[in-house]
Amino acid sequence: MQLFIEIYGFLNVTLRGFILTAQSLTLGGLAFLLLPAVAEARLGETARRRAERLIFWSALALCAGEALAAAALGFMLSGTLGLPAGELLGAEAVKIDLLASVLAGAVAFFISSRRDALPAAGLAGLFLLATQIGATHAASRLDHVAGLYVAEFAHMLGVAIWIGGIPYFLIALGAAQTGSRRYVAARFSMISAAGVAMLLGAGVYMAADYLGEPEALYGASYGVMLTAKAGLLLGLLLLGGMNFLTGRELRTDPRGSVSRLRRFAEVEIGVGLTALFCAASLTSLPPARDLPNDRASWNEVVERVEPRWPIRLESPDHASLSTSQPRMIDPGAPRAYAMGETAAPPRNAEDIAWSEYNHHWAGIFVLLMGLLALAEHDRRLAPIAKHWPLTFLGLAGFLFLRADEEVWPLGHLGLIESLRDPEIAQHRLMIVLIILFGLFEWRVRLGKLKAAWAPYVFPVTTAVAAAFLLTHSHGLANPKEEMLIEITHTPLALVGVAAGWARWLELRLDDGPARRIASLVWPVAFILAGLLLMFYREA
Amino acid sequence: MTMPRSYLYFLAVPLVFVADAAFAHAIVVASTPLPNETIAASETEVEVRFNSRVDRARSRLTLVGPGGASVVLPLADGAAETLKSRASGLEDGRYRILWQTLSVDGHITHGEISFQVKR
Numbered sequence: 001m002q003l004f005i006e007i008y009g010f011l012n013v014t015l016r017g018f019i020l021t022a023q024s025l026t027l028g029g030l031a032f033l034l035l036p037a038v039a040e041a042r043l044g045e046t047a048r049r050r051a052e053r054l055i056f057w058s059a060l061a062l063c064a065g066e067a068l069a070a071a072a073l074g075f076m077l078s079g080t081l082g083l084p085a086g087e088l089l090g091a092e093a094v095k096i097d098l099l100a101s102v103l104a105g106a107v108a109f110f111i112s113s114r115r116d117a118l119p120a121a122g123l124a125g126l127f128l129l130a131t132q133i134g135a136t137h138a139a140s141r142l143d144h145v146a147g148l149y150v151a152e153f154a155h156m157l158g159v160a161i162w163i164g165g166i167p168y169f170l171i172a173l174g175a176a177q178t179g180s181r182r183y184v185a186a187r188f189s190m191i192s193a194a195g196v197a198m199l200l201g202a203g204v205y206m207a208a209d210y211l212g213e214p215e216a217l218y219g220a221s222y223g224v225m226l227t228a229k230a231g232l233l234l235g236l237l238l239l240g241g242m243n244f245l246t247g248r249e250l251r252t253d254p255r256g257s258v259s260r261l262r263r264f265a266e267v268e269i270g271v272g273l274t275a276l277f278c279a280a281s282l283t284s285l286p287p288a289r290d291l292p293n294d295r296a297s298w299n300e301v302v303e304r305v306e307p308r309w310p311i312r313l314e315s316p317d318h319a320s321l322s323t324s325q326p327r328m329i330d331p332g333a334p335r336a337y338a339m340g341e342t343a344a345p346p347r348n349a350e351d352i353a354w355s356e357y358n359h360h361w362a363g364i365f366v367l368l369m370g371l372l373a374l375a376e377h378d379r380r381l382a383p384i385a386k387h388w389p390l391t392f393l394g395l396a397g398f399l400f401l402r403a404d405e406e407v408w409p410l411g412h413l414g415l416i417e418s419l420r421d422p423e424i425a426q427h428r429l430m431i432v433l434i435i436l437f438g439l440f441e442w443r444v445r446l447g448k449l450k451a452a453w454a455p456y457v458f459p460v461t462t463a464v465a466a467a468f469l470l471t472h473s474h475g476l477a478n479p480k481e482e483m484l485i486e487i488t489h490t491p492l493a494l495v496g497v498a499a500g501w502a503r504w505l506e507l508r509l510d511d512g513p514a515r516r517i518a519s520l521v522w523p524v525a526f527i528l529a530g531l532l533l534m535f536y537r538e539a
Numbered sequence: 540m541t542m543p544r545s546y547l548y549f550l551a552v553p554l555v556f557v558a559d560a561a562f563a564h565a566i567v568v569a570s571t572p573l574p575n576e577t578i579a580a581s582e583t584e585v586e587v588r589f590n591s592r593v594d595r596a597r598s599r600l601t602l603v604g605p606g607g608a609s610v611v612l613p614l615a616d617g618a619a620e621t622l623k624s625r626a627s628g629l630e631d632g633r634y635r636i637l638w639q640t641l642s643v644d645g646h647i648t649h650g651e652i653s654f655q656v657k658r
């Protein structure tokens with residue numbers, strides 16, 4: 001139970017992200033089939049059946065996800081309060097999850113039954129969305145409730161129509177005859193523009209309400225996450241815009257290549273998913289307006305992120321770290337904790353220096369990786385540069401020594417003994433993964449691994465890892481310090497998303513200017529990540 | 540635990556993660572008694588006000604006395620964003636009010652408010 005309480009926060013954010021994804025796919029598909037903008041006649045029987053199947057499976061996934069969310073919350077309540085089962089079912093949030101689960105089941109049922117049940121499925125989908133608002137911030141607010149309800153509804157519907165609609169667009173595009181592709185592209189442009197407009201309008205309204213004042217955009221965790229989401233949105237709009245242009249080209253030349261359209265759409269799905277998980281993380285944060293006293297000022301933010309030379313390449317003495325010191329009790333306890341969160345152990349100046357040193361060296365490895373990957377473009381340097389994945393081994397070795405200061409060879413804990421601590425065990429497992437990952441990509445670069453899927457491991461891993469960096473759940477004990485850490489890690493995550501998807505594009509696109517740009521973007525993104533780590537500061 | 544070093548691994552960590560802090564929503568906006576307040580009576584009103592509406596049936600106030608013994612306080616009716624009760628029979632010493640709450644949107648948070656009784 002204790003373990004469940006500890007991981008509940010993370011579990012919940014991940015589950016919410018999963019639910020938002022399944023929900024967007026379900027509703028996006030329904031919108032795609034139901035909105036008059038998609039000409040019925042032009043969507044062939046094959047495409048239609050495929051779309052229906054995707055809606056069915058997403059609705060089923062949503063049904064399961066909501067049931068799981070209800071069970072997790074119930075389990076949590078019974079574990080921490082010892083309430084009987086009947087009492088748990090009365091919780092507003094449990095009821096909402098269960099109702100949403102039932103409605104998702106209804107969508108799945110209608111879509112798999114007779115074709116004329118499609119409008120019924122659409123109606124169930126709308127009810128589902130309305131129910132879902134109960135699990136957002138809007139439900140527990142004390143004022144502007146009605147406006148926030150409408151805004152949350154429009155926001156989620158906009159996301160579903162746009163991002164959730166892309167896979168259906170790909171299905172339609174794949175099944176369409178050469179001549180009707182431009183119709184498909186043009187129609188989807190129209191619906192997605194409507195989705196974007198809804199999403200933006202509602203988003204701005206909610207941001208204004210939840211933030212309270214513009215300073216919260218950089219001064220509070222909620223604002224920083226929101227800024228990150230806006231960054232992802234900007235990337236999505238860029239991709240959408242390029243697709244719009246490609247779609248227009250198709251109009252003049254119906255035989256033109258649709259492959260670029262497809263590749264950009266794939267990336268839109270990936271970045272869209274990241275944004276959804278980012279949104280899930282956002283629901284785990286109290287709105288910035290409620291934490292007016294725990295803000296960082298502009299000066300504090302600048303102080304923290306401004307690159308400063310020299311970087312820290314000399315480690316503080318291990319004996320000076322607080323793991324080597326007797327523990328003291330902190331007299332000023334914070335006002336609230338997130339579930340599972342406990343008071344942070346004390347940190348002294350040497351602890352901070354230790355961590356900065358770790359980040360700075362890791363940054364050098366990442367920078368080197370980016371530079372080598374860039375050098376691979378030069379024919380003379382390529383024979384050496386193509387071995388860049390081996391820098392992962394250096395990084396892993398470094399982390400092995402430094403990541404857990406209380407463990408052998410530097411600390412007092414033995415290697416085997418330390419694995420009993422779940423956090424240390426996780427770190428060790430990650431180090432193993434980093435080594436495997438580096439060796440794997442190395443063999444891919446050398447052409448020794450020929451499986452068609454092998455090259456995609458690198459971009460997908462990078463993109464997913466970066467998404468996780470955005471999705472982590474938040475503590476409450478020290479909101480300001482947490483925010484200052486976030487403001488240094490969020491750009492890192494965004495750069496990681498860009499790196500992952502640019503590499504994906506390089507692999508997927510046909511030769512041309514777009515592919516060449518993508519092939520430069522990802523090494524540059526790695527270089528940026530390296531620099532961000534190198535200039536990372538913790539105080 | 541939110542330790543920055545956990546993020547070092549971001550380049551190769553899709554499947555494993557650090558079980559970071561947790562979920563959060565309801566935070567304390569005001570309270571009676573105030574944190575670290577000194578009370579000169581054997582009885583006090585207890586009221587914790589949150590930033591969001593809370594599910595009272597699924598929330599709890601617990602009073603922990605100087606000796607470490609704890610008692611769950613019965614909740615009185617009140618505004619949708621507060622937990623309200625009374626603590627009586629207080630003796631000299633340090634007390635803690637542990638609160639746990641479920642906000643209406645489904646987020647659990649907890650914390651404590653410590654105060655002193657001195658007559």
Ligand SMILES: [Cu+2]
Binds near residue numbers: 283642
């Ligand atoms: Cu909330």
